[in-house]
Amino acid sequence: MTAFLSSLGGVSEILILVALGYALTARGWFDDRSSRIIAKVVTQVALPAYMVETICGRFTARELARLLPDLRFPVLSMAILFGLSFGVAKALAVPRARRGLFKSMFFNSNTVFIGLPVNMALFGPKSLPYVLVYYMANTTIFWTVGVYLIQKDGQQAAYFDWRQTLGKVFSPPLLGVFSGRFLFAPLIMYALVVFAPVPLLMKQVFILQSAMPVMTNAPVVAKLYGADSSNAAITVSATTLFSIVVIPILMTLVQHL
Incomplete structure (x- = not known):
């Protein structure tokens, strides 16, 4: 129950921030220019500093050397998912202008805002080294391969429309990301x-x-490079919300390995 409440707290935090951002934008607090400035500050200033602080603050050189071989599991898992994303994107007829974003969201996960509190609640502090190993792999791949894929989507006009939003929520590409995040990813990792x-x-x-669920950084990067940031935000929100159902099931299953 503690783990479930922790995951619920992480999910709620992200959804509240998404709702707050939308409400403030609707009230005219942010325009397209200010959104791009925020995206640049987050991706080019705050996040690099955060990554350096996290690695230096959480690991000693000895611990890092001991845990580095374990990176092969998340790296290999994401590599397989990356390859699989090409076939899924083609099968679901994802538009070419959104395929980079789709692939990036398919193989990267939210390892900190939700993954960290869930694992800490379920397994305690002893799980922290393994959480951070996965975080290292996930974050590195997102900011290299993932960002490159999003950047390839090019410049897209961004605006909000309720009818279009509902269409995206129930679209095949979003359902495809659900297959990747909640079905293929754990099955591939289990097999590894x-x-x-x-x-x-x-x-x-x-x-x-x-x-x-999908990394919360995806909409920020999509906004920075002119990709479909609204689609990314919807996918982050939908997968985060759906994780309320998925996480308790997975928690039960992994405890019986």
Whole structure:
């Protein structure tokens, strides 16, 4: 129950921030220019500093050297998902102008805002090293391959329309991201670690982390590079909301590995 409440808190925090951002934009607090400035500050100033502080503050050199070999599991899992995203995008007829964003959201997960509190509540502080190992892999791949894919989508006009929004919520591409985040990702990670000679706790943490919702950074990066940021925001919100159902199921399953 504690783990479920922690995941619910993480989910609620993200949804409240999304709703607040939309409300303030609707009231005219932010225009397109200010949104791009915020996106640049977040991606080019705040996040690099945050990543350096996190790695330096959470790891010693010895711990980092000991845990680096474990990076192979999340890296390999995301590589498989990346390859799979090409076929899923084609099968679902995702528009070419959105395929980069689709692929990026397909194989990257929210490992900090939701993944961290869920694992800490479920397994305690002993899970932190494995959470951060997955975070290192996930964050590095997002800010390299993921950002490149979003950038390739090019300049797209961004505006909000309720009818169009509802169409995106129930669109095949969004459902495809659901298949990637909540079905393929945990199944692939399970197949990679189930017979591996590694601690059980690491297996449990990696499976949970792989199935977290879409990264909250995706809409920010999409806005920065002129991709479909509204589509990214809708996907983040929808997968985050759906994780309320998925996370308790996965928590039960990983405890029986």
